[in-house]
Amino acid sequence: MTHPARDLLRTTTAALAPDPEANPVVPRIAAGTAPRATLAALALEQTWVIPADRRAFEHLAVRSEATDPEAAAFFTTLAQGEALAGERLVAFARACGAEEASYEPLPGAQAYPAYVAWLALNAAPANAVLALTANFSAWGGYCAAIATALREHYGLSDEACAFFDFFAEPSPDLDRLAEGAVRAAVDTGRLDERRARMYGRLLQHYEASFWSALSGTMSH
Template sequence: MTHSAPDLLRTTTAALAPDPEANPLVPRIAAGTASRTTLAALALEQTWVIPADRGAFEYLAVRSAAADPEAAAFFTTLAQGEALAGERLVAFARACGAQETSYEPLPGCQAYPAYVAWLALNAAPADAVLALTANFSAWGGYCATIATALREHYGFTDEACAFFDFFAEPSSDLDRLATAAVEAAVDAGRLDEKRAHTYGRMLQAYEAMFWSALSKTP
């Protein structure tokens, strides 16, 4: 049975939703008990993640432009979003007192962008669209929680919270582009649901690894 694109996106996102216990850090930030040192580490890890993901999405856009223009549009929009997020990250890092020159990134945090880069090189574009869209749902929820906590418990300004606000805000345009990309792949018979699910499962595991590694910072 062939599923529609909206059904595939919905069911894949639901199937890959992380265990509430899989993230040891966001609940601490939500409660205001995470240290500012840990927040600074979060900011500094993201200074590595954001440009890496942007480059991967740009590569996927180029790779898929000729044969899969719907996926290319999705990845182009993702890359543009990473550029905007990178601009907003500066204020958060400044508010945390993050010192980039003396920081060594954590392997557990950088496994996620490394896998996104692997997908950029190896995954069929539409399969990557489905996997990434499922993962973004969890990430957006985390960002919404963090944005609220930074204001309530840490006294951060709207400017300092803008990075998380950006990812927490639902994007109807991105949803539309994801649906179009998956629909085109389904219609052409080139979507591998099982493989896309595997990619999504791996992304969620690396996402959990990111937060687990950060939770061990002082």
């Protein structure tokens, strides 16, 4: 018999899935019609997002270590993943000719990591696990589409695409850790499903804000 945690992760992810037509940027990249300035802006925004999310996940891991070790293992793995992604981002930024020194980040694009930081300070760890796991599904799909397009339409190397390859690949270990954390919270009555879904809904809105902000670079 399937544990409720697995069903909860599946149904929450499905309920929070964004409208695939709502993203104004990824389809343009997938078609090869987004300008390279948009790719550069994507790289530069991620140079702000990735380290911020890594520190937020590290904080969540520390917060949950004593009382919620399953969640702590999930957040530790997330933080390690962000560190690896940050290393891979360098080659993409270089391939796009991104110039960090003169770049001003877009407020709409930085709402997502700001909210992740809010979760790190305020959310019960298990609720954050459920919300983040639901959100990651959409992000992975976007990265898969971008990775393919960068090779086919923009001539980028495997090294330059590695950042998107990393997020596009399924992560059975992370899925297992997420299920373990949600399972432990369900079994002990520590999961607030309504609040977790609210967090997930806000994450999806802030991710939509990220892509909406980037869409402004396509008219330049």
